[in-house]
Amino acid sequence: MSRVICGLLLCWIISAGWFAVPNVAEAQRIDHQPPAGIEAGETEQLVFHLTGISGAEIYEAVLFYREEGQLSYDRTRAEVDHDEVVAELFAPEHHTGAMEYYLVLELQTDEQITYPQQLPDEEPLSVIVTDQREEESLTGIASQIDYNILSPQPGEELMSDDVLLGVTLFYESGVANPDSFRVYFAGEDVTEQADISPFFISYVPRSMRAGYYTVEIAYVEEGTEATLMNWEFSVTERTLAEEEEQIRRMPSGRLELDGRNQNVAGFHREVYSGRLRLSGNLSDNIGYSFNGLLTNQESARLQPRNRFGGELYISDWFRLDAGHVYPSLNSLTITGRRMYGVNAEVSLWGGNLAIEGVYGNIARGISNQYTALQKISEDEDQDPIFTMGFDQGGRGTYERRIGGGRLSIGSGERFQFGLNALKVEDDFNSIDIVEEFEDLSNEDLQNLSTEERSLLEQNPESFQFEGSHPNPTGNFIFATDVQARADNNRISFNTDAGLSLVNQNIRNPLDQERAEELGIDLDSDIESTLDLLSNLIIINENMSVRPFDIEDGEIAPRMPTEGLGVQSRLNLNYFDHNLQVQYRWMGPAYESLANSSIRRDIAGFRISDRFRTLNNTLYFTLGYENLNDNVLDTRDATTNTNVYRGNISWYPVDQHLPRISLNTRYQVRDNEVERLENPYLADADIDQNKAVRNILFTEDDEEVLTRPRLTSTINFGLSVSQQFEFLNLSHDASVTFNRLNTTDQVHYFGDFSSNTFSFDISSRFRDQPLRIDFRTNFITTESMGGLNALSIAGFSTGGSYRFLDDQLMVRGELAYTRNTVESTPLTINTLDVDPEEVEPVYTQYYEAEDVTTEEVTNSYLMRGHAQYDISGNHAVVLSFRLNSIVAANFDQEVPNDNYVQLRYVLSF
Amino acid sequence: MTKLLSISTLLFIFGVTAVFEGTTALEHSGEGSSESFMMKQGEVNANDNDxxxxxxxxxxxxxxxxxxxxxxxxxxxxxxxxxxxxxxxxxxxxxxxxxxxxxxxxxxxxxxxxxxxxxxxxxxxxxxxxxxxxxxxxxxxxxxxxxxxxxxxxxxxxxxxxxxxxxxxxxxxxxxxxxxxxxxxxxxxxxxxxxxxxxxxxxxxxxxxxxxxxxxxxxxxxxxxxxxxxxxxxRTESETIRLEFENEDGEIREIELRYYDNN
Known part of the structure; x- marks a missing residue:
């Protein structure tokens, strides 16, 4: 019993937002080094290394991301490749704060693993967004020179004999000396060969080979060379005619056929799947793409495992996505949630007017599976009872339909105004439901004898359904958004506002019949209005956000404040400062059934300033955030959260110097509820903070009050990364340390602390296609005031080598992890008091048991991967993994995991 | 009070460093001539168009x-x-x-x-x-x-x-x-x-x-x-022909000639 109580307490602690022990009994781990920064308008690849999880076990990997401080996350699919997950994070062009993200892995077993492991949506990872303007910000004369690149454009692919450098310069006459410009083209100083006039630089190289090249233009001032601009372009050997042909040629794509034999968690499974991705152009302006996945894991009891989707677009004014698609309308409606259906957009007048629509479903209907109908009362003197319930795993799901649209005015370059509407509704006719005798089919009745059937038909009320079906839900959201930018995007303002109506059970619309049942006077005008509104959302008494009140049997309209939400952000980017001010207010009932990542019942503001100095190599970030829940003051207590953040990052231009980042965060959560003295615990000399309940004792009564909450958290993190050359090897090394300490002032067992240290080094041989990696990390955590302690020591080493002129690539890894878990159960004791004087439950207190257990497990992992490129577009990939977890000091057998996978890849 | 203090501190830091950076920027722009205050970066003086x-x-x-x-x-x-x-x-x-x-x-x-x-x-x-x-x-x-x-x-x-x-x-x-x-x-x-x-x-x-x-x-x-x-x-792409020449020592040299096809 005490263990159950401990479990419940632990759940409560987690749900209360504290930190708890990571689940590491199994050696599943994700390692990830956040990038030092990401440039606005650019995409950064995020790599998550998997330990103890094979890519084959992952059904889907999704990266949730948002601009710092936003209330909800967008999502994007990540690519799974054996032992790593790669996701692309895009920093919007005009965003200059930070991007926040976390990774969610959905396993084939329907389990979910996240990174970070605990509270990922509340404590996501963060990466600073740098602005190109910042990079280009220079001092001296160089700072007064601006430019336009005529050719080659950054990232442009040119034919070999069409390469020409042309840059026009802008500065006040006489400020710069043309002789001080330096031109580096394809890695060579071509200043002498270039034509440099006061306002124009050109250079025509000789015929160039295909490949990637860089251009750099610098200005020399007082002996110091300052880079004005540098960019990359590529050269192709195709001719213009071939380029044209290339556009019109056969579609390009990739076909993968997989076969896998796996034993995971004691379950054996053979998985076969085929993936196809292709894209191409029908003409210069019309393009298409298709992707599909077929697997033998498809099951009518699950949401679709087989997926396919296609896209057709015409220039930049029309786009049609169909199949399994990932639409985004607005952050308060839907952002990247997978659905099955159609998503189309028409964009006119250079994007100044755009219309987008979505239609389909975000969950397919899964029928209920019931146990056989049976008579359970055998005694003839008793009334008969017939029951049936859900078979194991037989609970079904309604088809959840979605339809919506967006109308936007303005391209967003300077201004955009958007109107969004979204309807999400369960189709309660999509599956059969048995709740009453009338719902039983002849097939159900066949399990009964003729006599029993007759008895049931005579006494239909004797049928009882064991269990409950989920209620069909409806949701309608109307949201607007405004974006405005000025002064070359140095000022930007965004605001989103929405109203969400949610009906928790749409089965019985509020019509005349239902109104009579509820004792409400419903006049015909209101009934017809409700009938009209039912096209958007079915309205009845089950709405969690009601646009009406029922008073004295009459319906009166009201403002559904609890369903409102608004978030606004102002960015000012001046004098090397990026000041960001945000305000948000989300009602407790604001909900989008198509976007579960929206935080509700929260209000407050956030102000942060990031500034830079030392030629933009040193960044400081200071921030303050104040949030509170209970925004409508409907609960007894309001939790106020104050967060203070500071960050110093040094990103030197010289790659031989280390990149250093230092973070601190101080957070206080306080609901201003006092811990009241419990006289019975005081008499027993028991710490008041061990009390289970917060009770107000008066002379003749007791009242249970809201639990107090007062925690303070200090977080400190340091990371250093460095590239260096040693022993003719090129090394990338990084060290990170993170400490988190939470002190609970009002709960005796609420303290939590965690220390993590990791070291990573990757070494590449210069004259050999060999790479060696070594990674180690140490984690210690103490939770529940020290009752649970966990320590992890992990080491892994691996390498890759390419043979046969790069045709064969072999990669291997060995890893060892030792986990030590010490746990002391927590129990609830009750004082021995006179029940007539006081309820015994009011004297309950938490206490640690005297028993402490220690469990040590050793985990060994061996992983291999080999890819043989048969020809330019055929490849065979073989991979395997063996994972063994051994209990070192206790008697428990943990099944070994292993898999072997063979994959054929055709690229075309 | 705490909120007010936090916001004030941040705004103070922003203000002080912004003024400092702004002053530095103006000092830099003043290095050329007094007219530089009148022109924004990227603008072109009419006299420079020649x-x-x-x-x-x-x-x-x-x-x-x-x-x-x-x-x-x-x-x-x-x-x-x-x-x-x-x-x-x-x-x-x-x-x-x-x-x-x-x-x-x-x-x-x-x-x-x-x-x-x-x-x-x-x-x-x-x-x-x-x-x-x-x-x-x-x-x-x-x-x-x-x-x-x-x-x-x-x-x-x-x-x-x-x-x-x-x-x-x-x-x-x-x-x-x-x-x-x-x-x-x-x-x-x-x-x-x-x-x-x-x-x-x-x-x-x-x-x-x-x-x-x-x-x-x-x-x-x-x-x-x-x-x-x-x-x-x-048709702006030139074609290339390679001609081989042999010198007295028997060494073969190759040269490229570019031409435009008029067909």
Whole structure:
């Protein structure tokens, strides 16, 4: 019993937002080094290394991301490749704060693993967004020179004999000396060969080979060379005619056929799947793409495992996505949630007017599976009872339909105004439901004898359904958004506002019949209005956000404040400062059934300033955030959260110097509820903070009050990364340390602390296609005031080598992890008091048991991967993994995991 | 109170460092001359336009010649050759040139054309170009709405912003304009009549610059016109032949010769 109580307490602690022990009994781990920064308008690849999880076990990997401080996350699919997950994070062009993200892995077993492991949506990872303007910000004369690149454009692919450098310069006459410009083209100083006039630089190289090249233009001032601009372009050997042909040629794509034999968690499974991705152009302006996945894991009891989707677009004014698609309308409606259906957009007048629509479903209907109908009362003197319930795993799901649209005015370059509407509704006719005798089919009745059937038909009320079906839900959201930018995007303002109506059970619309049942006077005008509104959302008494009140049997309209939400952000980017001010207010009932990542019942503001100095190599970030829940003051207590953040990052231009980042965060959560003295615990000399309940004792009564909450958290993190050359090897090394300490002032067992240290080094041989990696990390955590302690020591080493002129690539890894878990159960004791004087439950207190257990497990992992490129577009990939977890000091057998996978890849 | 203190602290830091950085920036800008306070970065002093090219020859196919304003004679065009105010570009019977302006707008000049380039660059984003098409045909692709482009023929003037269109000056003095995207204002020089040419339409102006007549083009006709220019673009690519020579010592040397296919 005490263990159950401990479990419940632990759940409560987690749900209360504290930190708890990571689940590491199994050696599943994700390692990830956040990038030092990401440039606005650019995409950064995020790599998550998997330990103890094979890519084959992952059904889907999704990266949730948002601009710092936003209330909800967008999502994007990540690519799974054996032992790593790669996701692309895009920093919007005009965003200059930070991007926040976390990774969610959905396993084939329907389990979910996240990174970070605990509270990922509340404590996501963060990466600073740098602005190109910042990079280009220079001092001296160089700072007064601006430019336009005529050719080659950054990232442009040119034919070999069409390469020409042309840059026009802008500065006040006489400020710069043309002789001080330096031109580096394809890695060579071509200043002498270039034509440099006061306002124009050109250079025509000789015929160039295909490949990637860089251009750099610098200005020399007082002996110091300052880079004005540098960019990359590529050269192709195709001719213009071939380029044209290339556009019109056969579609390009990739076909993968997989076969896998796996034993995971004691379950054996053979998985076969085929993936196809292709894209191409029908003409210069019309393009298409298709992707599909077929697997033998498809099951009518699950949401679709087989997926396919296609896209057709015409220039930049029309786009049609169909199949399994990932639409985004607005952050308060839907952002990247997978659905099955159609998503189309028409964009006119250079994007100044755009219309987008979505239609389909975000969950397919899964029928209920019931146990056989049976008579359970055998005694003839008793009334008969017939029951049936859900078979194991037989609970079904309604088809959840979605339809919506967006109308936007303005391209967003300077201004955009958007109107969004979204309807999400369960189709309660999509599956059969048995709740009453009338719902039983002849097939159900066949399990009964003729006599029993007759008895049931005579006494239909004797049928009882064991269990409950989920209620069909409806949701309608109307949201607007405004974006405005000025002064070359140095000022930007965004605001989103929405109203969400949610009906928790749409089965019985509020019509005349239902109104009579509820004792409400419903006049015909209101009934017809409700009938009209039912096209958007079915309205009845089950709405969690009601646009009406029922008073004295009459319906009166009201403002559904609890369903409102608004978030606004102002960015000012001046004098090397990026000041960001945000305000948000989300009602407790604001909900989008198509976007579960929206935080509700929260209000407050956030102000942060990031500034830079030392030629933009040193960044400081200071921030303050104040949030509170209970925004409508409907609960007894309001939790106020104050967060203070500071960050110093040094990103030197010289790659031989280390990149250093230092973070601190101080957070206080306080609901201003006092811990009241419990006289019975005081008499027993028991710490008041061990009390289970917060009770107000008066002379003749007791009242249970809201639990107090007062925690303070200090977080400190340091990371250093460095590239260096040693022993003719090129090394990338990084060290990170993170400490988190939470002190609970009002709960005796609420303290939590965690220390993590990791070291990573990757070494590449210069004259050999060999790479060696070594990674180690140490984690210690103490939770529940020290009752649970966990320590992890992990080491892994691996390498890759390419043979046969790069045709064969072999990669291997060995890893060892030792986990030590010490746990002391927590129990609830009750004082021995006179029940007539006081309820015994009011004297309950938490206490640690005297028993402490220690469990040590050793985990060994061996992983291999080999890819043989048969020809330019055929490849065979073989991979395997063996994972063994051994209990070192206790008697428990943990099944070994292993898999072997063979994959054929055709690229075309 | 805590909130107020936190916000005040942040704003104070922002204010102090911003003022400091701002002062530093002004000190830097003051290094050139006192006038630098009056000009924003990227703006162009009117006096600098003489030294500033309006466009370059991005690609060409011989024979293309340039008459430099104020200089006698002509010179053969070269890749990356700069075109200044009042320079004239002439394409011969087989000639074709792609001219790129400083705001990345592009003019494709057909064979047997004479184009006088003039105008000015007002700032980093804005080029005001006036092209006089004395003869022949030019396909103009104006980059965005910031630029101001005018193409004049002997009988009409076309004013454009952010559009693609063809301007043709016939030997008999007539002018024809063909719009692909956007809007072009066409003014008949003599009568002053002005019409707006929309996409997928064409305009004829008579030789006297009096009458304007409009006609429509089908998608196929427009596509054919585009194809014609694309083919001209492809013909700017030179072919290469490799010749091998053997010297007295028996060493074989290879040289590359470039030529343009006239077929």
């Amino acid at each position: 030294d500033r090219p309006l466009a370059i020859v991005r690609r060409y196919r011989p024979e293309v010649n340039i008459f430099k304003a104020g200089s006698p004679g002509m010179m053969a065009a070269e890749r990356a050759q700069q075109l200044f105010d009042s320079d004239t570009l002439v394409t011969a019977e087989d000639g074709y040139a792609v001219v790129q302006f400083m705001d990345n707008s592009v003019a494709r000049v057909q064979p047997n054309s004479v184009l006088i380039v003039s105008g000015e660059i007002t700032d980093q984003q804005t080029t005001a170009a006036r092209l006089a098409l004395e003869l022949g045909e030019v396909f103009l692709d104006v980059n965005d709405d910031d630029g101001s482009y005018e193409v004049s023929t002997s009988s009409a003037v076309a004013a454009v912003r952010g559009t693609e269109f063809i301007s043709k000056s016939h030997e008999d003095g007539r002018s024809t304009f063909t719009g692909f995207t956007g809007e072009v204002e066409i003014t008949a020089l003599n009568s002053g009549e002005m019409v707006t040419m929309l996409n997928n339409t064409g305009i004829d102006v008579d030789a006297d610059g009096n009458e304007i007549s409009q006609f429509e083009l089908t998608e196929n006709e427009l596509a054919e016109l585009r194809d014609e220019y694309e083919q001209m673009d492809q």
